Amino acid sequence: MAATRGEAADYYNSAQGNGNGNGFGGNTYxxxxxxxxxxxxxxxxxxxxxxxxxGMNYGAQNGYSHGGEKQTFEQAFKLDKPKWNDLWAxxxxxxxxxxxxxxxxxxxxxxAATKGFNGGGIYDSNNTFSLDTNTLVLFAFCxxxxxxxxxxxxxxxxxxxxxxxxxxxxxxxxxxxxxxIYMLSRKYYSGGIIFLIFSIFTLICFITxxxxxxxxxxxxxxxxxxxxxxxxVYLVSFIGGLLATAFGAYFSVxxxxxxxxxxxxxxxxxxxxxxxxxTGKVIGLIVFVTFAAYWITEVLKNVIHTxxxxxxxxxxxxxxxxxxxxxxxxxxxxxxxxxxSISFGSLLVAIINFLRQLCSVAQRQEAQEGNIVGVILFCxxxxxxxxxxxxxxxxNRYAFSHIALYGKAYIAAAxxxxxxxxxxxxxxxxNECLIGPVLTMGATFIAYAxxxxxxxxxxxxxxxxxxxxxxxxxxxxxxxxxxxQICHIFTTPLSSGIDTIxxxxxxxxxxxxxDHPELYQKMVQVYPHVQQAIHA
Numbered sequence: 001m002a003a004t005r006g007e008a009a010d011y012y013n014s015a016q017g018n019g020n021g022n023g024f025g026g027n028t029y030x031x032x033x034x035x036x037x038x039x040x041x042x043x044x045x046x047x048x049x050x051x052x053x054x055g056m057n058y059g060a061q062n063g064y065s066h067g068g069e070k071q072t073f074e075q076a077f078k079l080d081k082p083k084w085n086d087l088w089a090x091x092x093x094x095x096x097x098x099x100x101x102x103x104x105x106x107x108x109x110x111x112a113a114t115k116g117f118n119g120g121g122i123y124d125s126n127n128t129f130s131l132d133t134n135t136l137v138l139f140a141f142c143x144x145x146x147x148x149x150x151x152x153x154x155x156x157x158x159x160x161x162x163x164x165x166x167x168x169x170x171x172x173x174x175x176x177x178x179x180x181i182y183m184l185s186r187k188y189y190s191g192g193i194i195f196l197i198f199s200i201f202t203l204i205c206f207i208t209x210x211x212x213x214x215x216x217x218x219x220x221x222x223x224x225x226x227x228x229x230x231x232x233v234y235l236v237s238f239i240g241g242l243l244a245t246a247f248g249a250y251f252s253v254x255x256x257x258x259x260x261x262x263x264x265x266x267x268x269x270x271x272x273x274x275x276x277x278x279t280g281k282v283i284g285l286i287v288f289v290t291f292a293a294y295w296i297t298e299v300l301k302n303v304i305h306t307x308x309x310x311x312x313x314x315x316x317x318x319x320x321x322x323x324x325x326x327x328x329x330x331x332x333x334x335x336x337x338x339x340x341s342i343s344f345g346s347l348l349v350a351i352i353n354f355l356r357q358l359c360s361v362a363q364r365q366e367a368q369e370g371n372i373v374g375v376i377l378f379c380x381x382x383x384x385x386x387x388x389x390x391x392x393x394x395x396n397r398y399a400f401s402h403i404a405l406y407g408k409a410y411i412a413a414a415x416x417x418x419x420x421x422x423x424x425x426x427x428x429x430x431n432e433c434l435i436g437p438v439l440t441m442g443a444t445f446i447a448y449a450x451x452x453x454x455x456x457x458x459x460x461x462x463x464x465x466x467x468x469x470x471x472x473x474x475x476x477x478x479x480x481x482x483x484x485q486i487c488h489i490f491t492t493p494l495s496s497g498i499d500t501i502x503x504x505x506x507x508x509x510x511x512x513x514x515d516h517p518e519l520y521q522k523m524v525q526v527y528p529h530v531q532q533a534i535h536a
Contacts, residue, residue, distance in 0.1 A: 073310060073329025076318055077405050079337070085409040086340030093299060093343040100292040103285055104254040110261030110269040111253075122461055131259040134463040135475060139252035139482065141457065142450040146483040147245045149446045150490035154237060157494060158228075161221045165213050165438050169206040172441040172448075176202060179452045188469075189367055191455065191476060194360070195448070197379070202441065209434050215527040216434040222519055223312075223435075223497035231311030231327040237493040240304045244297060244489040248482050251293045255478065258285045291354045297485045298346035298353075302400055304489065305496045306334040306342060309404035312500035317508075319515050330404060338403050341410040345396045352389045359385060361477050397436070397495070401503040420506050435498050443487035450483030451476050 084090070122134050157164045176199030184192035227233035261269045262282045270277040310330020314323050323329070334342060359382045366374030399414040408416065454476045458466055465471060505512050513520050523530045 070321060070324045073314060073323045073326045074333075076314060076323040076326075077310070077407075079407045084337055084340055085407070086344040088340070089344035089347060089410075090340035093295065093347070096292050096295060100254075100289055100296070103289060104250070104257070106274050107254060107257035107261045107285070110272045111257040113272040114260065114269045131256045131263075131471065131475070132463065132465060133256075134461060134465075135256050136253060138454055138457045138461075138475065139256070139479070140249070142453060142479045142482050143245055143248050143252070143486070145453055146248070146446055146450055146486040147241065149449060149483075150241060150487040151238075153442050153446065153487065154234070154490055154494075157220070157491075158224055161224055162217050164220065165216055165434060168438050168442045168445070169202075169209070172445040173199060173203050173206060175445055175448050179448050182452070183455065186459065188455065188472070191367075191451075191473070193367060193375070194363065194379075195451075198444075202444075205437070206441075209437070212434050215523070216438065218522055218526050219433050219498045219501070220435055220494065222501065223494055226312060226315050226497060227493065230315050230322055231308075233308055233311060233327075233493045233497070236304055236307055236327065236331075237490055240300060240492065241486065241490040243300060244486045247293075247296060247300070248486060251289070252478075252482070254289055255286070258282060258289065287358075290357060291350060294353050294357075294485075295343075295346060295350035297489065298350050299343055301485075301489050301492050302342045302346050302396070303331075303334045303339075304492045305397075305400050305499075306338060306404040307331040308493045308496035309401040309500040309503075310334075312497045313401070313405045313504055316501060316504040316516070317511060333407060334404065337407050341403050341408070341413065342400065344410040345400060345414075348392050349389070349396060352385060352392060356382060356385045356389060357477065357481060361473055365473050397499045398503050401496070401500045404500070405504075417503065420503075433498060433502075436495055439488075439491045439495050442491060443484050446487040447480045447482075447484035451480040454479030 122137050156167070160167070176195055180192050180195035180199055182192075183189075183195060259282060261272070262277050262285065264270070264277040264279060307327065307330045310333065311326050314326040314330075359378050363375055363378035363382065366378060395414050395418060398417045399410065402408065402413045402417045402420075403410070406413070455472065458469075458472055458475060466475075520530075
């Protein structure tokens with residue numbers, strides 16, 4: 001769906017009017033802006049593509065096909081030359097998935113063959129050297145807590161939108177400090193110190209964010225209003241959350257089974273199935289399945305993101321005649337032409353998050369051994385990785401919204417999106433919205449709950465394998481990961497809607513002013529700079 005620069009210029013000129021100063025249906029804002037002023041300010045976009053529907057003859061006019069039927073998503077956001085972008089990333093992802101299934105199958109077979117040794121519940125295990133059925137029960141509890149809290153979190157966002165941001169920040173801070181104090185009181189200094197640092201940082205951030213809450217509340221309310229009227233946003237969120245929970249259960253069984261099958265010691269599973277026991281083998285397999293789990297959950301999250309972006313893009317550009325089967329059409333594109341691009345972008349995030357997870361585990365182990373220098377070094381490294389993660393996630397959010405509508409390759413979409421944001425000044429608008437950080441706070445709150453549950457469970461059940469608490473950092477870290485990833489997937493549709501509105505506003509702010517005047521006026525009321533942010 002590429003357009004030449006000349007076509008982009010023609011489109012721009014048509015947006016300014018047809019020679020009578022009445023561009024885009026007589027929008028008074030644009031009537032008052034001389035074309036020369038736009039040139040001097042550098043507004044004229046020199047992008048290889050323009051949004052569908054307006055001025056470029058994409059799809060059928062007025063939202064209807066030539067046969068008089070409503071157009072589909074594919075017709076509204078038509079691709080000139082459909083192709084499988086970033087195919088190598090899709091193939092690599094499928095290979096990694098196959099490897100995960102193979103490792104899981106071998107490990108689970110070893111666990112099943114020695115189930116009597118590892119117990120059938122919480123207290124009947126004879127295993128004194130590695131994770132066992134006791135840990136599986138713990139992860140089942142964590143999955144249930146993550147599922148219930150995530151669904152409840154989404155419900156609260158719908159029911160109490162304006163109070164949602166305040167409640168998220170305050171509860172996250174309180175629960176973080178409570179978790180830290182409890183762990184410190186139990187002399188679990190490694191976890192307590194980490195949670196204390198996170199809580200202090202969260203408190204400082206939230207205080208600085210208070211002036212930006214009204215604008216964020218407006219954008220969240222807009223996203224929720226659209227989700228109630230168009231597409232199947234909450235159905236996608238619910239199905240995605242269930243899939244994430246199911247995969248979390250599968251990952252938990254795989255993780256425990258690897259320890260059961262390959263941890264050296266008085267282990268009857270060493271003679272079962274494929275391979276002998278060894279510490280290096282355990283570490284290598286845990287590293288692989290953890291990385292694969294990050295990548296799989298990121299792909300799942302971003303498939304949801306691009307699907308929902310298609311719904312919100314349809315609302316933005318076709319609000320008067322919403323395309324039929326928009327959700328289904330956007331999902332089909334996400335799973336076909338754009339799947340390689342989704343896999344590529346998700347791979348970058350998976351690598352960064354995996355390194356972050358390793359750093360977190362290493363930091364907890366250093367703290368447990370009393371090595372303060374090691375704790376400080378890993379804390380600094382974790383902060384650096386966290387900043388890198390933020391930067392990549394920031395680009396990905398808007399690049400995937402771009403991919404959902406225009407079907408470009410990942411690198412090209414990321415470059416176009418960044419240039420678009422900087423040229424349009426939309427970065428000022430994005431920086432005023434707290435929804436991303438707030439939803440991250442909510443996910444962190446649920447991750448805290450799962451981590452605290454895991455710690456208390458190990459404390460009260462006292463499994464034989466954890467007499468010296470050497471497995472506590474690993475189990476708590478994976479419980480935290482389970483809660484974080486599941487909630488992120490549940491909340492993806494809300495953030496996806498807002499991200500898509502920003503991207504669409506940057507591509508074509510005229511549509512916002514013309515087709516969504518009420519939203520535009522409210523944005524100006526709570527954040528007057530929006531007039532410059534999207535026009536300058």
